[in-house]
Amino acid sequence: MNGVNLSATIAEKRREKGITQDELAAYIGVTKASVSKWETGHSFPDIAFLPVLAAYFDISIDDLVGYSPQMTEKDIDKLYQRLALDFTTKPFEEVITECEAVAKKYYSCYPLLYRLAVLYINHAPMAADQNLSEQVITEAIRFCERVTANSKDRELTYGAINIQASCYLSLKDGGKVLELLEESSFNTSTERALIAQAHQLLGTKKSAGNIANRLVRKIDGNVSVVDGYFAKQP
Secondary structure, three states, rough: OOOOHHHHHEEEEHHHHHOOOHHHHHHOOOOOOHHHHHHHHHEEEEEOOOHHHHHHHOHHHHHHHOOOOOHHHHHHHHHHHHHHHHHHHOOHHHHHHHHHHHHHHHOHHHHHHHHHHHHOOOOOOHHHHHHHHHHHHHHHHHHHHHHHHOOOOOOHHHHHHHHHHHHHHHHOOOOHHHHHHOOOOOOHHHHHHHHHHHHHHOOOHHHHHHHHHHHHHHHOEEEEEEEEEEEEEO
């Protein structure tokens, strides 16, 4: 995963260009001591200098600071597996805090937000109390809403809608599930099962139809989610 690494980038690009700290300082209009502090991480360039440095090194500002707004699928997978393990070995609040920091940093990486939503709904029952559990599920809904509002990936959007519906089921809000799914264009067995469970919560199970009712009997109980797929917990 990429992170802000401005100091190393300035030092690396200066050496690639074959210039001294004095020469870079003269070009930018600062002292050699300033450049030295930039490269050691003791201070950072004023924001007004970033375009000048990027243009001088012939790179983008994002490349200059060593930051990417997106994570690769491989990085997302690795992060997902590590955080899933952390939920079983570290304090719940500590892992949630890290998840929040990652989400804030990569708020436009919709595959990541989707996977974080999956993590949240799967591990919310591990929270110390019901209020915290519900807060985590509500945050998962917020991630899903951002994915569905902005992602152009139809499959990802479909997965996020189902995760969001599952979150509302966990919150015992059958009305929100129906609001999300009853006019969906996908009409899959997963959606029909979620709709049936929502009707069951609302006491209108029969209106879900015979097929949906059969699906409810198959998955009745606690719902867990694994990347968009629903299965009965042991």
